[in-house]
Amino acid sequence: MPRPKIILASSILILLAVTGIFLSQKTAVHTAKDVPGWSWILGGVTISIDAGHGGVDPGAVGVNKTLEKDVNLQVSKRLQVLFTQAGSKVVMLREQDRDFGTSLSLLQRKREDLAYRIQTAMESQAKIYLSIHANSFSDQRQHGPQVFYHPESDGGKLLAESIQQSLNKVGTKEREAKANQSYFILKNTDMVAVTIEVGFLSNPEEEKKLNESAYQQQLAMAIFEGVGNYLAKEQPVAAAD
Template identity: 55%
Template sequence: MKPIWVVSMKRRKILIGLVLTFFVAVTLAVGFRGQDQEIWSWTLGDRVVVIDAGHGGVDPGAVGISKVLEKDITLGVSKRLQVLVQQSGAKAVMVREDDRDLGTSQGLLKRKREDLAQRIQLAMDTQAEVYLSIHANSFPDPKLTGAQTFYHSDSPEGKLLAQFIQQELNSMTNTTRVAKGNQDIYVLKKAKQAAVTVELGFLSNLQEEQLLTNPEYQQKLAIAIFQGLSLYFSKQTETNQR
């Protein structure tokens, strides 16, 4: 019989991931509620998660009242989310880590189509279990505020993921929006795994635009998405063990 202190490399990796997760959770404790400590991030384990920072490169996305660009906000939150996922021991596959797009054509419309297709292909190639598409909203009515999560109407797994993330976003940002089904968003239609689009807030609202540029607020959003993701995987594990 092996001594109890002799552990396999795989188990050692998991334990290291747990320790790292604990320290990052303590460091970022501004966003964690007491009742969430039970699920924290060890539920991610060896999962593969695609984090898609919307837009980039030639495509700025929405432009805020103060000329804040959606592509910059989505990248900031996505990179913070990447740290949390990686600290959990899971693999974070980043669609982009800088200001670029994945298209190559000269025409903007064709380039955008190529860009979106490449994002979906990346998720397929990496055999990701979850696709997180990060965006920021804009609307003619400047009074609209709040983060909202969308899923494809025909995807029960996407709906469950979206509901968990929305629950955490509402708690973290003190809002009451609900996860919503959508059949028109390209990545939600084409993704082969549980997929959601998270709209972080409205750049068309001056106060929320300013919040979205705040590093601390970006961290809160990343933590909320991460917690929702952890709850989703925890529920999956629980269901599979029945």
């Protein structure tokens, strides 16, 4: 039986209030009118959340030995809670420290892992694919979360820009969403997909923040908000009748 709209609306308003608290360090507290579509738009939407790397593949390694796979999973689990509470159907591609390859060759195992993730997301018929990662660069001064989309995906571009706008309220540097056709996930999905680099593990200060549960929650809230804003713009308020 579909969830009554009044209950869903109340749940979203509570989440919006919490979002405002977490983002208030750099912005004013959000009100219901800031995202009018959220009272109905997230219910029933299937969202695939992919915590990048895992198992034998640690991803990037921070200056102080933080493993990217661990940060990715923590942020992804927080996202899972937020979307589930909003009435979305969440497909988690991994919920523990593991990969999905079986080959002894690490390169082949990585290929198998990526193929499994894409196949699982496609079979779920998810509307949105969120690939969660953390960045690393030789210049340790680089910092701030950034969102990427495939250049041929109009929906991906709009979603990436929406999430980036929300992440800029949390991060210490304002960035722009960027097109990228080299990400394997973005090239091989037929759904609206984005890759979210939540920060730079190569920056010691940002690495420390990425290990903090409060900051992980801020990042998750910002991504959640960005998805909600994207969906609200995609389907006008008239659909709420």
